Amino acid sequence: MPELPEVETIANGLRQGGSDGSPSLIHQAILSACVLWPRSIAEPAPSEFERRIAGQVITAIGRRAKYLVMQLSQDTLLIHLRMSGNLLVEPHNAEIPTHHRLLLFLQGGWRLAFNDTRKFGRAWLTNQPDQVLGRLGPEPLDPAFSAQEFYRRLQASRRQLKPLLLDQEFIAGLGNIYTDEALHLSKLHPLLTADQLDETQAAVLLDNIRRVLSSGIRHHGASIDWVYRNGDFQNYFLVYQRDGQPCRKCGATIQRLVVGQRGTHFCPVCQPTPEGGRPA
């Protein structure tokens, strides 16, 4: 489910508290933890995770790329939601749903639950978060990340734009939805290679990456199926999962192809096939 805007929305919700009366998690103490699916804990071992997190206080909640970052009094708790993860604040004694993988029991009768149907998500409890986050590329919404720097990085690669933008070491936080949307707004075919872009196209692409991410955040993310249903950005998709439907810009039929084993959606008229490329 979650790309950058969805994780940002979740982090904001945990920081601010919910409309259902659930509290902000800032300054809350974690009384105890219960690991329900051991492989959801990347490090340390589940038993040590439970022992070590107990008694720590949540001091800050933020996001880096698609990672939720919870600063605790001694350690940092990192959570990556991967395909189907979600975080929920619930009454501590509520019935435990099937796909809950980790529970953190808090003061005041509440618990933080990590729910993850497909079990791809992971949590790290560490005092060296950079060992997990260190390889990530630039944060796209960071104003210090310049168009010139983005162009320089594109020039250094011969990879196709779609898989390159999904590579978290190249730029951190984009996923399948926002990549397809940003390429469409930029009128760039997903199979163009990075070094084919000129400086102007690079600047336009970065601008549109920021535009779709900001719009996604403004709409509290996208809710496509049963997983995460807080946002409505899905109502504004221009290409993602719109194959067979008319392009909202030109009326041509949106196409789908598979690139790097990911469904890829684009308008064949707005985003013409690159020179020498294979037609879609």
Next chain:
DNA sequence: CACGAGACCTGTTCGC
């Protein structure tokens, strides 16, 4: 270096 396939998982949807 770049790419493709397979793993990791469960659930929903689609075609016959």
Next chain:
DNA sequence: TGCGAACAGGTCTCGT
């Protein structure tokens, strides 16, 4: 209705 295939917001590892 049943049943298998295809597909899903992500990332890692291995082979070519």
